[in-house]
Amino acid sequence: xxxxxxxxxxxxxxxxxxxxxxxxxxxxxxxxxxxxxxxxxxxxxxxxxxxxxxxxxxxxxxxxxxxxxxxxxxxxxxxxxxxxxxxxxxxxxxxxxxxxxxxxxxxxxxxxxxxxxxxxxxxxxxxxxxxxxxxxxxxxxxxxxxxxxxxxxxxxxxxxxxxxxxxxxxxxxxxxxxxxxxxxxxxxxxxxxxxxxxxxxxxxxxxxxxxxxxxxxxxxxxxxxxxxxxxxxxxxxxxxxxxxxxxxxxxxxxxxxxxxxxxxxxxxxxxxxxxxxxxxxxxxxxxxxxxxxxxxxxxxxxxxxxxxxxxxxxxxxxxxxxxxxxxxxxxxxxxxxxxxxxxxxxxxxxxxxxxxxxxxxxxxxxxxxxxxxxxxxxxxxxxxxxxxxxxxxxxxxxxxxxxxxxxxxxxxx
Numbered sequence: 001x002x003x004x005x006x007x008x009x010x011x012x013x014x015x016x017x018x019x020x021x022x023x024x025x026x027x028x029x030x031x032x033x034x035x036x037x038x039x040x041x042x043x044x045x046x047x048x049x050x051x052x053x054x055x056x057x058x059x060x061x062x063x064x065x066x067x068x069x070x071x072x073x074x075x076x077x078x079x080x081x082x083x084x085x086x087x088x089x090x091x092x093x094x095x096x097x098x099x100x101x102x103x104x105x106x107x108x109x110x111x112x113x114x115x116x117x118x119x120x121x122x123x124x125x126x127x128x129x130x131x132x133x134x135x136x137x138x139x140x141x142x143x144x145x146x147x148x149x150x151x152x153x154x155x156x157x158x159x160x161x162x163x164x165x166x167x168x169x170x171x172x173x174x175x176x177x178x179x180x181x182x183x184x185x186x187x188x189x190x191x192x193x194x195x196x197x198x199x200x201x202x203x204x205x206x207x208x209x210x211x212x213x214x215x216x217x218x219x220x221x222x223x224x225x226x227x228x229x230x231x232x233x234x235x236x237x238x239x240x241x242x243x244x245x246x247x248x249x250x251x252x253x254x255x256x257x258x259x260x261x262x263x264x265x266x267x268x269x270x271x272x273x274x275x276x277x278x279x280x281x282x283x284x285x286x287x288x289x290x291x292x293x294x295x296x297x298x299x300x301x302x303x304x305x306x307x308x309x310x311x312x313x314x315x316x317x318x319x320x321x322x323x324x325x326x327x328x329x330x331x332x333x334x335x336x337x338x339x340x341x342x343x344x345x346x347x348x349x350x351x352x353x354x355x356x357x358x359x360x361x362x363x364x365x366x367x368x369x370x371x372x373x374x375x376x377x378x379x380x381x382x383x384x385x386x387x388x389x390x391x392x393x394x395x396x397x398x399x400x401x402x403x404x405x406x407x408x409x410x411x412x413x
Contacts, residue, residue: 003028007293007405008253009323018293018323020384025397029287031311033252033410035278040255043084050088050246053262054270059089059169059244063096066167072188073171075109076119077329079254079296080173083125085246089169090128098167105134106162108170108192111199113330135161139332143195147239151232152205157195158240171246174260174271175409176279178303179206181224184247185268186237191333194236199333202232203345221306222279222411224272237264247271249278252406254295281410284311288399289391292407293321301328301371302349304407305358311402314354317394319387320407321361327369336370348373356394361387 003022010016022028041049051058063069071089073082086105093103105124107115114136120129128134143157162168172192174184191199206229210219218226245267249258258278260271284290290311294304301322308318322328328335334346349372351358358378365382372378381387391399404410 005291005403007321007403008295010295018321021388022401023388023392023397023399026289026399026401028401028403029284030403030405031281031284031307031410033279033281033406035249035257036252036405038251038257038278040251040257041259043088046085046256046259047088049259050085050092050261053244053267054260055263055266056244059092059261060096062243063093063098063167066096066098067102068165069093069098069103069167069169070162070165071103071105071169071171072108072162072193073105073123074173074188074192075107075112075115075329076122077112077296078173078175078183079250080123080171080248081254081256082123082171083128084256085171085248085259086124086128089171089246100131103132104161104165105132106159106193107134107136108172108188109137110191110194111139111196111332113332137193139191139194139196139199143198146236149232149235149239151228151235152202154190154198154202154205154232154236156190156236156239157198158189159193162193163240167244168240168242169244169246170242170264172248174247174249174268174275176222176275176411178221178306179203179210179219180230180233181220181222181227182230182272182275184271185230185245186233186235186242186264189237189240189242190233196332198236200344202229202236203333205229205232207345207347222276224276234265249275250409279409279411281307281404281412283412284402286313286400287311287402288313288316288395289319289401290316291319291321291401291403293403293405294323294408295406296324296408301408304404305349307404307407307410307412309352309355310412311404312355313400315356316354317357317359317391318355319359319361319391323362323364325364327364327366328371336368351375351377357390359387359390
């Protein structure tokens with residue numbers, strides 16, 4: 001009998017399962033995050049969350065008398081199902097007397113590549129894309145000064161179209177983040193709709209903060225409470241004047257399982273407190289093989305390795321499944337732009353010495369989409385049988401295997 005490994009794929013589009021065979025004589029342990037199988041919210045449950053905000057009036061009350069509204073949303077590197085939430089937000093605006101021609105959507109893509117109509121439909125749905133103007137953020141122009149933070153002294157330049165609006169709403173996702181601790185909250189402002197210079201400076205200062213860390217790290221995956229980058233981001237978002245926040249948590253299939261709404265800081269803090277347990281994964285150690293699945297086109301595929309390396313024994317292999325038809329999302333801050341050409345803040349992925357090989361599996365070959373530096377220990381495979389052959393040759397039968405189905409959003413303490 002052959003074990004069949006089923007992993008979620010394309011969670012930002014239409015969730016599919018990738019079925020991969022594994023030898024039946026391997027000892028397989030699947031490391032699920034706590035909220036992996038949590039049931040998706042029904043439409044009325046999302047509406048209830050929208051109507052009961054934390055630290056802010058109901059959205060329709062905030063919207064009364066406003067002249068221009070903007071709804072910010074995240075891009076395809078986040079699995080947020082905006083199409084399930086945005087229509088309810090629009091109902092609130094209509095109830096407040098805000099007409100459709102006074103509403104626009106802006107994709108808070110930061111320094112990621114732009115989206116096109118079909119991406120907008122994936123995120124927002126056909127009806128919204130047909131009814132409302134939807135824009136990409138331009139980090140390289142059309143930004144206006146909003147103030148300077150105290151944490152990092154970041155000069156905050158923000159999308160001028162957003163700044164022209166007197167009602168600012170944001171819909172985004174809260175998952176563990178490798179620098180800010182958790183996504184969501186003010187990150188939809190910085191880096192979401194900030195200028196390239198503002199984003200570069202904020203991230204540079206965060207890296208300096210990380211380099212100064214000693215016994216008690218403050219910057220890193222799921223490190224939130226004392227994280228200076230997170231504070232700098234929150235300051236910037238306050239300067240912009242974000243009126244209403246909608247932040248979601250998702251299960252292993254990318255479905256919305258929790259919604260927190262209201263004040264930027266209060267709603268995000270509540271979402272993070274829930275996220276700390278929701279995405280937590282039991283510690284796994286001393287495995288011969290670790291299989292790490294990235295279920296969405298995350299701009300930094302290597303995030304899926306953060307939970308993988310500690311679970312491996314000396315001399316073990318990591319298999320990173322980075323399987324997306326369009327390849328990795330371009331990144332103007334840290335991405336690759338040529339054989340030896342990288343963006344200004346590229347940092348080499350450090351593969352620990354104990355790792356024998358990093359095997360990257362992708363059904364859709366695209367060398368130009370590679371996020372890793374050249375390294376003799378990295379092997380790229382486009383056929384699963386190639387992967388199995390390499391692993392069999394090294395580890396034989398009875399291999400101890402750990403599988404992380406959502407490696408890009410899971411974390412261990």
